[in-house]
Amino acid sequence: MITTRTRLAVVLTTFAAMIWISPFTVDRSGTIAFMLLASLGFLLVQITWLRGVFTTRAVFFWSFVVPTAFGFAVILPLWRFSDEQIPTVITGGVVLGVVGGFTTLWLGNLAQIRRHPKIFISYRRDDSQQATSYLYESLVKRYGRDSVFMDTQSLQPGLRWRDQLQEVISRCDIVIVVIGPVWCELREAAGGRRLDRTDDPVRVEIEMALAMAKPTMPVLIGGADLPRAEQLPESIRLLPEMHGAVLRERFLAEDTLTLITMLDNTQRTGARESILPAPVVRRGRKLRVVLAVVAYLFVMAAPASWAFLTDGGSDLDAAAVSPDGSRIAALDDNVLRIWSSTTGELQQARPLGGSRPSDMLEWSPDGRRIATASTFETSITIWDVAGLTKVTSLLDQQDFAFESGPAQPRLAWSPDSTRVAAGDGAGNIRVWEATNAKPIASAQLAKSGVSALAWSPQGPDRIAYGSDDSAIRVLAVGAELTPIYTFTHYPPPVTVAPSPNPTVLVLPSPVPTPPEVDYVAWSGDGTRLLTQAGSDIRLHRLSGGAPGPLLKVDAGSSFRDISWSPQGTWLALRVDYPVTQILLRNVETGATRTAPFGSWDYSSGTVLAWSVDGAELAVVDRFSIRLWSAALESETESFNHGQEGSGLSLIGWLSGKRRVATIRSESVDLWDIDKQSRQSSLFVTHGELLRE
Structure with a gap:
């Protein structure tokens, strides 16, 4: 049992x-x-x-x-x-x-799960025949004839009654023992009590019910009292301890209805157990x-x-790989942390302070300093990486509070790591000395906010930035910021000539609002500029006279990521519509190649990253990390990362042979491509946060 x-x-x-x-x-x-x-x-x-x-x-x-x-x-x-x-x-x-x-x-x-409890009625004909018959019919009316068992209706003639009783009682949920005024004292012709006989059917029924641990309910009728334990044979002396009911002759119908309600509750285990003896x-x-x-x-x-x-204590706000790939910096809960990309060891941690958490992070080209800023703060802070000491704060940034393009913050380091430039939502461009916050130059050429910013890595000292009115400007950096080129990403709309017939009004076609410039990047030699606005990508030549578009990449109506190879030869895009794929364009010859992308994740950001030598392109999708040769001629590696649905994004290649870093909401993961496995996960636990 x-x-x-x-x-x-x-x-x-x-x-x-x-x-x-x-x-x-x-x-x-x-x-x-x-x-x-x-x-x-x-x-x-x-x-x-x-x-x-x-x-x-x-x-x-x-x-x-x-x-x-x-x-x-x-x-x-x-x-x-x-x-x-x-x-x-x-x-x-x-x-x-x-x-x-x-x-x-x-x-x-x-x-x-049964709809009705199965009930067995035990009684003596000479003691309570009439009341038991009424009770039986009431129960049959409530539960059905197949759910109520009584000897005269349930036992088949010609078979052993003990075997039949045992089989019937075993299938029942509850046994009702009807006790009348003379139930205990009924005697045989020889004078002995029926209850004292071991073959008395009523005694056998009660013994079987108790032995099977069936809920056994004494029901008193005709003013009968519950027998005392000493009045009963040893085998059924538990009967008086069972919770029972009383059926009064004057209120037989009402009391029977109350009894039926009690039986309905016997489907509940707790009610059924309450009838058993208390432990x-x-x-x-x-x-x-x-x-x-x-x-x-x-x-x-x-x-x-x-x-x-x-587990991860809080989500990461930003992460970046150092220029030499040996370290990873991350912002988590307004704390700047630096890990070794080789061992995964946390090297330094520094609370940044401020009323708003920082969510922008940029390494200097020499890897000695880090610039941090908040989207909703008005200053940029420079940190020395050696001891995470504060170098200086660049104040008076008016507004960072609008979205940037893919991995494109609105602050940039000069190639020699001595200056920092930043743009704000009011169209201001400012340049400071990185060591002492001394202002060098500033300009406001338009009221449109700065949406993307990049410093030329070689050649003349120049800054290019895009704004939210689709304009692109190139400035020479000196004692002042001098405009060199100004052009729009989209050509200006064609003016409609007036109609020769004065009675006919000719209206120009509506010109859609130009999208903001989301992405600006220089070629390695500083002679070309890549810009992206909406679904349109253009490459401009900035040497030998006026700027002009070098090529236009038709990436369809939707794409998610842009990555320019270090040598400036290949431009990689992840296209989402009409077909999800990787699009590769040779900027020298215009040759185009495509490769399947796989299942993409709506929450992911940067999914493409070129190796330092430009020989391989790393791609991360919803299920796997894959490597392609530079011209998409072959897939060199592919393995499941096991982080589907977590918004996995690439943040760069690491030092050493074929290692990449990815970021998800609560950790940075380091992957060994050759071993096709995760080397380590960098995250801050709740335990570490409590210790801090």
């Missing part, structure tokens, strides 16, 4: 196992919280079943819904699936739901229960606490 204690032990053990498994099987994400909630729901529903709270329909419904949700919680973080495999995952969750449903029905007592309270039992609860809570809290302390 499966007791409630056994069921509860199975439930609690299963729940504790899921709590321990979840931190090790899921990634550091919100999935762990979903699993814990599903497990907690599983536990709560089971306990309510065991206590008999839910009705029949609710029990049947939740028996399958909760295990199905729990099955999805277990499957989703473990199964690396694509869109085509979603039906398989759904099927797996449903299968787990069906299996789990029948399992939980067993845990909560399978009899609860004997032993000394120290409460203390043992309290200790067991405390120990169990500790067992459950240990993995959850471990997961909390070792």
Whole structure:
């Protein structure tokens, strides 16, 4: 016989196992919280079943819904699936739901899914024939004839009555013992009490019910009193301890209705158990229960606490690889941290202060300093990398509060790492000395906000910037910022000549508002400028006279990322529409090549990155990290990163042979391409945050 204690032990053990498994099987994400909630729901529903709270329909419904949700919680973080495999995952969750449903029905007592309880009536004809017949008909009317058993209607002639009784009682949920005024004292012709005979049918029925631990309810009729234990044979002396009911002759109908209500509640395990004898309270039992609860809570809290302390404490705001690829800097909860890209060791950490967290980060070209800024602050801070000491603050930046292009902050270092330039939302361009915050030059050539900014790496000292009115300006840097070139990304609209017929009004076609310039990049030799606005990408030649477009890349109506090879030969794009693919354009010859991209992630940012020598292009999609040869002639490496749906983005190549760094919401991951595995994850745990 499966007791409630056994069921509860199975439930609690299963729940504790899921709590321990979840931190090790899921990634550091919100999935762990979903699993814990599903497990907690599983536990709560089971306990309510065991206590008999839910009705029949609710029990049947939740028996399958909760295990199905729990099955999805277990499957989703473990199964690396694509869109085509979603039906398989759904099927797996449903299968787990069906299996789990029948399992939980067993845990909560399978009899609860029956619509009506099955009832056996034990009585003596010479004691309570008329009242028992009324009770039988009332129960049949409520539950159906197949759910109520009485000797005259349920036992077949010609078969052993003991065997039939045992089979019938075993299938019943409750046994009603009808006791009239002379039930206990009825005697045979020889003078002995019927109840004292071992073959007395009524005595046998009660003995079988008690032996099977069936809820046994004494029902008193005709003013009868409940027999005392000493009046009964040893084998049925538990009967007076059972909770029962009384049927009064004057109120037989009302009392029978009350009894039926009690029987309806016997579908609930707790009500059924309340009819059984109360357990004997032993000394120290409460203390043992309290200790067991405390120990169990500790067992459950240990993995959850471990997961909390070792999980990412907060999301990363920005990350960048040093120019030599040996270090990685990241902003997390307004703290600047620097890790070694070789060992993954945290080398330095420094709180930045300020009322708003910094979310812009730029290494100087020599790797000795870092500039940080906040989208909503009005200053830029320069930090010395050696000790993360503050070098200076560049004040009076009016506004950074609008989106930048792909990986394109609105601040830039000079090639010699001695100056910093920044643009703001009011169209101001300012240049400072990086060591002492001394202003060098400033200009405001238009009211349009600065949307992209880049400093020429070679040749004359020049700054190029794009603005939100689609204009591109190139400035010479000296004691003043002198405009050299000013042109628009899109050609100006054609003017419509007036109509020769004065009676006909000719209106010019509406000209769409030009998009802002999202991206500005110089070629390595400083002779060409790449700009992007909306879905239009242009390459301009800035040497030998007036600037002019070198080529226009038709990237379709939607693309996500741009990456220019270090030698300035190849331009790589990730195109999202009409076909998701990698588009490669040779800027010298105009040759175009394409390669499949794979499944892309809506939340990802930069997904393309050239190696330092320009020989390979790294690509990250929703499921994998892949490497292509420079001309997309072949795919040289491909492996699953296991971080689908986390918005994985590339932040650059690392020092050493074939290593790249990616960023997701709470960590920077370092990947060894040759080993096709993650070398280490750089993140800040809750435990580290508490220590700080």
